[in-house]
Amino acid sequence: MRIEKMYINGEWVEAASGNTRTIINPFNQETIAQVPEGDETDTVSAIQAAREAFDEGEWRNIPASTRGKLVLKIAELIERDVQELAELETLDSGKTLTESIDDMNDIAEVFRYYGGLADKDGGEVIASPIPDSRSKVVREPVGVCGQITPWNYPLLQASWKIAPALAAGNTMIIKPSEITPLTTIKVTELIEEAGVPKGVVNLVLGSGAKTGQLLAESHEVDLISFTGGIETGRKIMTAASSNFKKVALELGGKNPNIVFEDADFDTALDQALNAVFFHAGQVCSAGARLLVHDAIHDRFVEELVKRTKQIKLGSGFDDTTQSGPLISNDHLKKVENYVAIGIKEGASLMTGGKRPEAEELQAGFFFEPTIFTECDSSMRIVQEETFGPILTIERFDTEEQAVTLANDTIYGLAGAVWTTNIRKAERVAGELRMGTVWINDFHPYFAQAPWGGYKSSGIGRELGKQGLEEYTEVKHIYENTNPSPLHWF
Incomplete structure (x- = not known):
């Protein structure tokens, strides 16, 4: 069993209270680590360290190229x-x-992308309309950043926040999910090894209620970045209004995967499986809503159900495993409840919908890949983010209907269009109210392109140049090159 600590002001420390939390493997519920259970006291210490490092330290003033090399x-x-x-x-x-x-x-x-980008924006000289003057616009670091990350992609989501924040010259407090902190702890060790000055990066462990909420409320924090659910996002946004700090939120999605009758059938079928069942559906951009044209609907569903029944569940360390467990027993119960809701709403359960019976899976939080047909947009399982291996299938007849159905959600994170007609693909992509639209693909993302959503999927963008800009403030500097008295008074 691993024994871990928090990282505050360049020191590895226990929680001030001495409390700890046990971390378990969701495959078999075995204990894998013991970590500090931080609270308000630890969070205040981390905020103070980050504040001092930003206000009095060298980090924000060292050459951007030097910061880039460290990243x-x-x-x-x-x-x-x-x-x-x-x-x-x-x-x-x-x-x-x-x-x-x-x-x-x-x-x-x-990290490589933002390390290379750190010194690429030297500001912009703008044409001043006033004679004998110079004017430029520069970007400066926001200051102290609170960063709260989710359990489904623990280190990936942390990297989207840490790397640009460092490159821009900020200091930060990282708060990973209390149930999946291990890789964030490890990368903090690597940040220390790289030589980032003390106080610049601080790691606090503990519940959102006792640590994350304080990061959002604190007047000493200048920006809060959160990835997670809508309700928590709403609380964070409300708390952040106390000092009008910058807010960046990625709050999930209910992402439509639209398959037209002229799509490459086999490829669209294979990608539909990957879209929803990858990582057991615990993906904010999962293609959990499948919209299929009437002309191919029945055949597509038949093949999809057949393939879904063949998905192999098991240990993540088994090379033959295609899908692992859900993250926790509480989350397993939530997914089970959505199946019950779908049945009650009148959707047709085609496969899955229960825990697997295999003896070797009983100790883990497994749930069978599940497909519902005969769904419509009035159903909760179509509208709400189930965040598990549940696929809902809806029919459509026309391009206009497909667009209407796809946009009929409070979310707007991502979606996909499958067709061999590129003009139709581009028309539909243009009509979808989402931050990312894939054409004849699903799930790709990369550091160079922005990620984020419309509507209730959040505020701001991560990745790309825009992800770096989130961690900066814009300043206009005006210089009068020939000052003289005005003689107004």
């Missing part, structure tokens, strides 16, 4: 320790080791 060093260390990080992620979250290795490689690329 690039972190990328190198992550690449060095990919296997260890991936194994920790699989232990902690239950996802397959293949998925975890891919995540770690993507994480290294995020």
